Amino acid sequence: MKPAWLDFLKDAGAEIENNKVVSFGNLEREHRMVHTGLVICDLSHHGLISIDGEDTADFLQGQLTNDVRDVSLQHSQLSAYCTHKGRMLANFRVFKRDDSYFLSLPQSLLESILKRISMFILMAKVTIKDNNDALIKIGLSGPKADEQLSNIISDLPTETDDVTQSNGYTIIKCAGTLPRYEIMGELEAIKKIWGQLDVNAAPAGADAWETLDIMAGIPTITPETSEAFVPQMTNMHVINGVNFQKGCYTGQEVVARMQYLGKLKRRMFRINIESDNAVIAGDKLFAKDSTSGQGTGQIVNSQVDPDGGHIALAVIDIADAEAGSLQLHDENGPAITVHSLPYSVE
Template identity: 75%
Template sequence: MKPEWLNFLIDAGAEIENNQVTSFGNLQREQRVIHSGLTFCDLSHQGLISIDGEDAADFLQGQLTNDIRDVSDQHSQLSAYCTHKGRMLANFRVFKRGESFYLRLPQSILESTLKRISMFILMSKVSIRDASNALVRIGVSGPEADGQLADIIPELPLKIDDITQVNGYTVIKCAGSIPRYEIYGELEPIKTLWGQLDVNAAPVGAGCWEVQDIMAGIPTIYPETSESFVPQMTNMHVINGVSFQKGCYTGQEVVARMQYLGKLKRRMFRIHIETSEEVKAGDSLYSDDSTSGQGPGQIVSAQADYEGGYAALAVINIADAEADNLRLHDENGARISVKTLPYAVEEKQN
C-alpha cells in the first residue's frame, strides 16, 4: 500500500492488519449497512499487475481465458489464468487505462501470478510489473450509489463491466444486487473523492466488499485454491469470464473439452454456514451421503454474515448440493445450507 494512502486511511479511522482495512471501528454495523446503505471502501487488498508494450494485447490473448480484444477504455472483463491442465492459477478483472492493461487480483496471489506469467514473455515486446502502488483504488456501493456518484463524477458506466474515464478516474460498474463501482486513480484525486463520499456514505472494511462479491456469485481464487478448479467449476463461463471463440490460450483444450464434450460434476454454489468460527478459502466440506472420492466440495471464499454464521461460495459436487446434507470439515462440523445465485447455471444433460 502506498505509504501516503496508508497514513490517509489511518487518519480517517481505518483499522488495518497486513495492509488491509479490517474495519472503521464498528465491524458489525459495517456488515449490516452494506446491504441497504451507501458505503465505500479501500481496495488495497486487491493488487494490480500492469502489462505494457506493443505486444501486450497479443501476449495476453495467448495466456488468458477471455478475449482481450474486447477490453478497451470503455469495457473491462473478468478472466482467468490457467495451467496447461486447465486449472485456474488465478482469476481477475482486466481493464485498460491509457496504454496499459491491468489485472486486478488479490495481493496474496499477485507475486506467484506475476512470476509465472512473466516466464512466457520470451521474445514478446512486453513489460509486466507489480503496479499496486501506481493507482489507488476504492469501491462504492449502495441502492443510491448511482445518484450519489453522479453528483461527483459526471459520467458513470451504465452496463456491468463497462468503464468511464473521467477527470482522472477510471470507473468500472460491477455486478451486484445493488449498484457497485470500482474506481481507480492517482492519490490526490482519490483522496478528494474519499472526502466527498464521506459526507453521505459510510466507510467499511475490505471484507464487506467480498461479501458483495459472494452475494453476486463472483469467485475469487486465493493461494489456498490455486490450481483447484477449471473455470466452469466456479461459473466463470456464466459470468462472462471465458471466451469459447477466441482461439488458443494456455489450458484452452481442457476448458473447451469440458464445455463441449464433458459433463460438469461440480460447480459453484452460494451457501450459508452456521458457525461463529472463521471459515477460509480452501476449507473442505463433508457429507455422509457423498460418493465422490474427492469429497463433496471446497470453500472458494467466505465472510462473516451480519445475521450470523458465514456467507460463502463453494465448489460442490452437484449431487451432494442437491442432497442438501452438507457440513463443514467433518460429520461434526457446522451445518451448511445452499442458497440461490443471482444468475442461472444451465446443467448439461446426458
Template identity: 50%
Template sequence: MKPEWKAFLQNDGAEFSDGDSVASFGNPERERRVTTSGNVICDLSHYGLIAIYGEDAPSFLQSQFSNDIQLVDAQHSQLSSYCTPKGRMLANFQIFQRKETYLLRLPGTLLETILKRLQMYVLRSQVTLEDASASLVRIGVSGPDASSMLREALGFPVPEQINETSTQNDITVVKLSGCHPRYEVYGLLEPIQDLWNRLNVHCAPVGSDCWGLLNVLAGIPVIQPATSEAFVPQMANMELISGVSFKKGCYPGQEIVSRMQYLGNLKRRMYRIHITADQADPGDAIISDEKGENTPVGQVVESYPDPNGGLAGLAVLQISATEASRKLRLKDNKSSKIKLETLPYSLTDSNPE
C-alpha cells in the same frame, strides 16, 4: 499501499489487519449490515495491480488468458482467468485498460506468483509487465444510490452496464455486478482522497471483508492462494459470468476447458452457501453425511461474516451432493451446517459463444 493513503484512512478511523487490509472502521457488525442495505465505500488496497503494456501486449495476453482480450478497451473491462496446461485456474481477475495499459486487478497475495509466471512467457515479445499496486489508489463504492452519488462527486457520467469502464480527469471507474450498483475506482492519491471525502458524507466506510461479502452475494469467485489450481473455470461458474470465451484462440488449458464445455461432463459447480460457523477459510473441505468424513464433496472458495449470523460463502461442490436430502458441513467442524442459497444467475444458462 502508499503511506500517505494509509495515514489518510487511519485518520478516518480505519483499523488494519494483516498487511494493507482494512479490517474495519471501528464497528464491523454495523458495517456488515449497511453493506447489504445501504451506501458504502471501501478501500481496495488488499487487491494488487499488474500493469501490462507494449506493442505486443494484446497478442501476448490473448495467448495467456481464458477470455477474449480483444474486447477490452477504454470503455470495456472483463473477468478472465489464467490457467495451467491442465485447465486449472491459477488466478482470476478483472482486467481493464487505462491509458493504453492493461491492468489486472487480483488479490495481492497472488500478485507476485502470477507476475513471475507471466514474465516467463514474454520471450521476445515487445511487452512489459510490472507490479503497479503502488501507482494507483483504489476504492470500491456500492449501494442503492452509488451511481448518482459517484456521478455527482466525480462531475462526469459513470458506466451504466456491468464491466463498462470510463476514464476522465485521470480517474478510472469500472462497474461490477452486485446486489446494488457497484463500482471500483482507480486514480492518483489526491483525487481519490478528495473523492473519498465527498462520498464519505453519505456513505459508510467499511472493511475489506465487506467487499468480499458483496462478491459472494453477486456469485463472483475470487481465487486465493489456497484454491489456486483447484478449479477449472466452469467449476467456479466463470463461463456464466462472462469470464470465458469459447471463440478465441489457444491459451494454457484451452483444450480441457473447451472439452468440458462441449462434452457436458461437468460434475462440480459453484454454489452460494450459508455456514453456521465462525470461520471457514478458502480451500476448507466440505463433506456430506452420505459419503462420510473421509470423502470431501467440495471446497470453500471464500466466506465472510453474514450480517444475520454465521458465514456467507461460495463453495465448489459435487453436483450430486447438492440434493435436498444431503446434509453438508465443514470437514473440520462437526457442529457446522451448510445450507445452499440462491445465486443471482442461473446455473443452466451456459451457452457457448
C-alpha cells in the same frame, strides 16, 4: 499500500493490518451496512499488474481465458490464468487506462502470478510489472451509489463491466445485488473523491467488498484455492470470464473439452454455514451419502453473515448440493444451507 494513502486512511479511522483495512472501528455495523446501505471501501488488498508494449494484446490473448480484444478504455472483463491442466492459478479483472492494460487480483497472489506470466514473454515486446503504487483503488456500493457518484462524476458506466474515463478517474461498473463501482485514480484525486463520498457513505473494511462479491456470485481465487478448480467449476463461464471462441491459451484444451465433451459434476453455489467460528478458503465440505470420489466440495470465499454464521461461495458436487444435508469439515461439523445465486446456471 502507498504510504501517503495509508496515512490518509488512518486519519479517517481505519484499522489496518498487513496493509489491509480491517474496519473503520465498528466491524459489526459494517457487516450489516454492506447488505442494504451505502458503503465505501478501500481496495488496496487488490494488487495491480500492468502490462505495456506493442504486443500486449496478442501476448495476453495467448495466456488468459477471455478474449482480450474486447478490453478497451470503455470495457473491462473478468478473466482467469490457468495451468496447462486447465486449473485456475488466479482470476482477476482486466481493464485499460491510457495505453496500459491492468490485471487486478488479490495482493496475496500478485508476486507468484507476476513471476509465472513473465516466464512466457520470450520475444514479445511486452513489459510486465507490479504497478501497485500507480493507482489507488476504492469501491462504492449501495442503493443510491449511482446517485451519489453521479453528483461527482457525470459520465458513469451503465452496464456491468463497462468503464468510463473521466477527470483522471477510471470507473468500472461491477456486478452486484446493489449498484456497485470500482474507482481508480492517482492519490490526490482519490483522496478528494473519498472525502466527497464519505459524507453519505459508511467506510467499511476489505471484508465488506468480498461480502458483496459473494452476494453477487463472483469468486476470488486465493492462495488456498489456486490450482483447485477449472473455470467452469466457479461459474466463470456464466459471469463472462471465459470465451470459448477466442482460440488457444494456456489450459484451453482442457477448458474447452469440459465445455463441449465433458459433464460438469461440480459447480459453485452460495451457502450459509451455521457456525461463528472462522471459515476460510479451501475448507472442505462433507455429505454423509456422497458418492463423489473427489470429495463433496470446498469453500471458495467466506465472510461473516450479520444474521448469523457465515455467507460463502463453495464449489460443491452437484448431486450432493441437490441432496442437501451438507456440513463443514465432517459429519460433526456445522450444517450448511444452499441458497440461490443472482444468476442462473444451466
